[in-house]
Amino acid sequence: MGRRRVTIGGEAAGHGGPRHFERSHRASSSHTSRRCGSTLAGMFSRFRFLRRLITRKPGTETSALVVGSTGSGKSEGELVDLVRLADRRDCAVVLLDGHGPLAFAAASHWAARGHEPRIVYEPLDATDRVLGWGVLPRGSFADPARQRLEDAEAREGLSQCFMSQRNLTTLNDRGYTKEWLDAALSLCLSQPEPVPLPSLLAAFRVGTPEYERLLRSCGDPRTVAKFRDVEHVKRRNPVQYELFTSPARRLLELTCGSEVVRLRSRPGPFRWPEALRDRCLVAFDGGGIRSRELKRTVFLLVALAVIHAVRRHFAEARTPLPVVLVLEEAGALGLATPFVQLALQELRKAGVAIHLISQSSLDFGDPAFFQSLLGNAPRQIWYQCLSPADQELGAKALTNATFDPDAVHFTRVRSVPEGKSLASPWRARMRRVIDRYFKSPSLQEQEYRTRLATLRVGERLVRDRTGVRRERVRPLRPPRVPGGFETFTRAVIGRVRERPLYLPPLPPETSWHPEPLPDAAERLRVEAAEAGE
Secondary structure (H helix, E strand, O other): OOOOOOEEEOOOOOOOOOOEEEEEEEHHHHHHHHHHHHHHHHHHHHHHHHHHHHHHOOOOOOOOOEEEEOOOOOHHHHHHHHHHHHHOOOOEEOOOOOOOOHHHHHHHHHHHHHOHHHHEEOOOOOOOOOEOOOOOOOOOOOHHHHHHHHHHHHHHHHHHHHHHHHHOOOOOHHHHHHHHHHHHHHHHHOOOOOOOOOHHHHHOOOOHHHHHHHHHOOOOOOHHHHHHHHHHHHOHHHHHHHHHHHHHHHHHHHHHHHHHHHHHHHOOOOOHHHHHOOOEEEEEEEEOOOHHHHHHHHHHHHHHHHHHHHHHHHHOOOOOEEEEEEOOOOOOOOOOOHHHHHHHOOOOOOOOEEEEEEHHHHHHHHHHHHHHHHHHOOOEEEOOOOOHHHHHHHHHHHHHHHHOOOEEEEEEEEEEEEOOOOOOOOHHHHHEEEEEEEOHHHHHHHHHHHHHHHHOOOOEEEOOOEEEEEEEEEOOOOOOOOOOHHHOOOOOOOOHOOOOOEEEOOOOOOOOOOOOOOOOOHHHHHHHHHHHO
């Protein structure tokens, strides 16, 4: 019999039928040359990757979005990154942990590696010594237009902190609430010296000494005139006054009435710009408080202060201020607010890198908002996902980055007769045909869904600008210290909290009771008496 020829066929990407081609000696040589060329191209590609890896600047930290079910190892992976960032000594780290174990473990490893002078640890359930800073920033710009611009940005950020308590995204459809909330913020931001955050409530306590002091020292005449005008409304019709101001006042009472916020929102020796320039390692531990609303309020105020400090430093010095802001349980606590999203979009060149950690994409609520976070996070880390919605979303994100139209699913070998003009098919020469069937996009997505559902604890799929890779996190062992891990950590926290940065407790706040509104009969008697006079 004659020499058999081998034909290799395959299915084109996106097409259903197999494709065939004949391989002769000439085709074999050309195929070998193409294979050698692809091998050399792969070697040069690896060389370029290694060169980029070696020459990459160690101080460039990118924002990251971490998604994984509970117990998948995402906190252990973030702890490794926190220790790595601290050992580099070229950026500040601000950790906001709503549960507490990550902040506690990070403080222990930081101290064991010689970073205790840089540590600032603040448990939210502490009342004896607390970390206080000026929540209502006061700029000192000579240009009035620049000062008004800074005040407008501060008002917008603080308004988002207050709206998060009511799960509101905008106040554009609530005219009175937005008007008087901005008026109260303008009144406190126009003071010559920084005032505590609870002073916002004094703006609605007409006639009290604190209210009069705020109006006397206010540097904005238009704001003073606005509050003086509404005083006449209250004297003439108290019910109308409540219709105007009570929505904004109730929105402020949820935040300013909290003891946790009242203790920490007063001006103190701690300054965020100096702490970030000194590359401090700041950890907020919210494990001792059960209320999600209180954690959310304090964490949003901290994030706002960090973003405001970096933005002002970049505007003045035109140099980046490297800061890594870690938001643990960002979805469940509602920490991914619009000003955090704006920082992801705008402050990368200013030095801000934000790590958003969440158990599920569903915790963020709006799917479009989570898609926006994916678009602004150059580094995406996927741990084991037990939710089908997370598996679906993660599979799409990973497949889009790694889709290969030439990936072979399976092959099939069959024999076909070579000539049709022969009289007998038994004497026809046969040739082997190899049909290749390629992986469709849906099949590759299904493979990633299976991998996301079956990842082991500590395993993760990382997508960055270089591609997608599978990693396994090696958990850090507790430091070997005398007395044990927990005893050593509590001793470190005790020494840290004895510094003069922390403020002593405040005296109890005097209760203020609003005047009861007169009923209709009493108002009629007063009007009749005034008419008789």
